[in-house]
Amino acid sequence: MIQQLAVRLAMCASLALCGHASAATTVNNSQLHTWWHDTHELNNSAPVADNAVRRSTVYDVRVATDAAQGAQYDSYAYMSIPRGGRNKWGYSDNDGAEFADSANLTMSWSSFVYGTDVWVHITLKDGSSISSANDVKIRPSALNFQKVMVDSHTIKVKVPYSSKGYRFSVEFDNQLYTAYNDMSGASGALNSAGTGNAVHTEPRNAMLVFAEPRPAGDEATRLVPTSASGSIHYPAQGMVNNLDTITQEIVYFGPGTYYMPWNYHAKLPASVKWVYLAPGAYVKGALQFMSETQGVFKVTGYGVLSGEKYVYEPDTDNYYEHRAQSNCHASCVKMLRFTSTNSQQYLDLQGVTISEPPYHSFVVYGNEETFQMRVENYKQVGSWYWQTDGLELYTNGSMKNTFFHSNDDVLKIYHNNLDIDNTVIWKNENGPVIQWGWTPRNMDGVHVKDTYVIHNKMYWKDEKTNTCVVNASTHWDPNGQPDANKWVRNIYLENITVEGMTNCALRLYALQNTEKVHIKNLLVDGWNDVGVSSQQSRFTKMAAGLAIGNETTSSAGLKLENYRVGGQYVTKAGGNWQGSALGRLNFDGALWDNWNAWVGSGAP
Template sequence: MWSRYLALFIAASPLTSIVVADVIAPGNQTANIGSLTTWWHNTGEINYQTPVQHGNVRQSHLYSAWVKSSADSSQTYYNSFVYETIPRNGQGNIITPGDPSSVTTADDGVTIEAAVWITMAWTQFLYTSDAWVKISRHGNANVTAANVVIRPNNLGVKVTDDGQSNIYVFVPYNSAGLRFSVEFQDNLYTYRDSCAGPVCDFVQNWVPNGPYYVSGFTDNNAVMGTEPHDALMIFASPPPSSSANLVPDVKAPQTYVVYPGDVPVSALASASNTNVYFMPGVHEMTATQHLKLSSSVNWVYLAPGAYVKGAIQFTTSASSIKATGFGVLSGEKYVYQANTAQGYKNVGSNGDSLRIWSGYSTPGQQQTFTLTGVTTNSPPFNSIDFTGDLNSISISQWDYKQVGAYFGQTDGTTLYSGSNIHDVFYHSGDDTIKTYGSDITVRNVVVWKTKTAPIIQYGWQPRNIENILVDGVDVIHMHYSSNGSHPSIIGANQQYDVKETQTNTADTSQSLRNATFRNIRAQGIGGNLMRIVPLMNYENVLLENISLDQFSVRSNGIYQSELPSWTDGSGKAVSMSGFVINNFSVGGTRITQAANNYGPNAAGGLNIAPEYLANGRVVIK
């Protein structure tokens, strides 16, 4: 158990001290003062090893937080609850919900994370002016500003300390909110792999009886990423304006109010109300049920301080579907791939495995799913998917947060045609920004990527899509373990369930047109720029202003980008025109054709079909 804290006892950086006014509200007092709203859970359970008790919320074992508003004349720091999520939620890799004996060795995306007690904490508050967040770390006095890094580092967030083992994070007001990581440099974990070939996984030397243990690291165990062992995220959000129609009337007859306790799943399945309002407190479903709402319900609201354990499915044909509020929807009680057709057991199915948010898109009825404010924790599978007519559903998403995505296949949001997302945070264990439709806009996304799949994905099948803009992505961490699943910033995988060696699987009647991916920063060690299987024609595709700090290792090929030639079943080649890579850099070095540093064995690591480069169909400048 003491190995859990090894990273905390590394010597900290020299002290940098600035005195900050420090008036702490008595007890667990929260703010509701107009310029600041915080909340608390009296049933917080400090436990990073096992499932928490019924009615409890997992509370950070390491961090405490208080917030004050610059507009508050009292200069008081108010308590802000610090949540925590852990790999597998303490259940182990099991098949049957609630049965710890049903252990399986099947891959669930978690390798060493549970064994070495990786955690992710977060706190959230609402603010209308600049704020200060005071953070203390239990059991350790070496807490100084010099020991802290904020990611992304371009938000205007500043850190100081008081010389008394507390740090103070200045959070400037932003009308779109801010989502960032506070990282203590004496609390980092280095991920190393076991690669002797293209497919491998991480290894650890902490727990001798744990999985993937090695007694000591060698040169064959390359560093694949360095991240906080115990992450801490800060989510600062503006409250919704009264004119935004984002808070339903709790007293209106069309509103079904859900109070803390067990969720009335059967009642809500037949309710005639249009709105469902979860009050502050803990709401629980069992591990073998989820909330399938009646067709009349088109709006779910999670109040600040509402913590809902379960998953929510819409069935409405309303043109506007909404999930709003600043509560949490947590999948922590479910096993991996919870299969709704097989008793929510760990049995993978693209059709039946549970999504935390899901719905049915009515054929021929244009619908928009608005998702804002909420935090999704610990998805057991894809996070947000619709079925039905996928040509008539779009996603509108902002100030959304996804945490605890340690399982594999924990994707980001599926973006159908007409979708618009901005100012979100994704911790994702699979495809993250899924641009599967046309007329999509994505702006200002922060991504923490685990070991599987590209960050931006538009592959898995030929698609006829156009007018895609992804502008502004900060990848604050990624730790790819191997070369097995397109470890890329931008990717388009081969057809689903088809080997990548089948190079005649394109559909040349379909095209990707007018797509721009720009202003993307990947910090730290990463994979590569792109792995693209061109399953359709390409016309006017721009990759611009993309930087990657450092490739992982060259021996296993993760660094290498791929854009090969492809054909359809009759041998007709995919058409490629106007594919431009402009201002791509690795480690500060710009990669261009003119500098001749772009190739697979050069600084850029770009393995592009020679005929594309020779004919100017692909240009690197």
């Protein structure tokens, strides 16, 4: 740590790298709101100062409305780097960030609020260049945004206004690299040197744009606190280590930079029902709501909550140092933590960007059936470590218009009556995209629509049971047993697009009775080069006594409607579904009548 600090101080000797650079021009009106952090560091290799915000060393961003294209405004380009620029701090075990660190991966992003069509200008400042607009791709590709080359270092992208906003990746061809599996040992290991078999191609230096709508009218009342919303505590910029004893109902982080010590996270008193992170707020820390009886919680605003100061798996039972026990699920810091009782509770989670979670980003303890969530325009970036899951939605929960960079299970659909729509996902190595396994469950009525997997590095050469695009994993406990008294039914997953190469489509290990699982319009661009044996999809039941819906006679089994690989439809009748064929479906032969793959009417 001392050596890294010396490096950072040396870098900060130049005002071009740290502190107050030339003033930026921002705007805040009904049509466009951008922001800036004067105290920043252009630093891609070490921790930044507590009162500074890391600024992208690769990209600059400016935004103009379509109606006034000559008036361009700065939009801060944040940057995340693996482990926040630290070496492993007090541990030597693998933490999931090894490949990202060795390959010098970074993730930049810029957020702004808008109310009209805009042009987003992204400028390369690392010395690389482009020769045409075709040298730049926008993902999800389905957006098909207009692109114009401004000069050899700048592209501008037209972003039409949408009340849903847009979350997308801007990818310069000169930033692309390919991850390979070196095929060593049981699973292989990732490398970027070209050793072994290709896994996936993605930008080495990611650039994300989050164009978000401005809440207005009743939505503004619901999402932006005022004095009419309750008593408000306004933390001062700088160190924040005193939120455990406040008496107000609302914590309002205004624009600016705040940091909690590495050995502290906020245990918000029972009075606190709402935390607001204003656009331009950058808070280094984590939030735990101590109330178990609050009726309505809120975490809203377009600010950033960053876990960059925490070590991987920061264990409160070990003074916030890396865990000293085999499992710290109960004691490790979560970016957002709640506790629920038998009384019905609600959470509005809107707008915020979670950056560099050191462990799970979000957890609810207690009665999961009485904690209903409404999630909107949430983002998660810089998830380099293992166990940086996406969100688990609880009974009757909804989520829409989100982005996840995740290194574990992303969409955890473990409960009843869930509605998830319009999710963009950048997937790291660990876990699947959609997960409902790990233990026998009762689930009924889950709808997941419009999921865009723009990148993934799922690379294993052996057949893991907790990977693929869609997964119901085997039991987490080696001694755990299936349960014939439980049912998973009425699961509808539609419009899943997987761009680039991936490892496998689905592995479903039924730990309970299962019926009526419908996967419609799953599109996989293509399989990676690791090998057919690692790409097999599975469908099996984990005990003979479990009931699986019959698809042949009752239309109650597993439905794969309009499943495509590389643009070709995979059908049961067409004979291209087998484990070594295009579809890679190596299902249990005993379940022949429990599934079907076909092209439905109105197929894309």
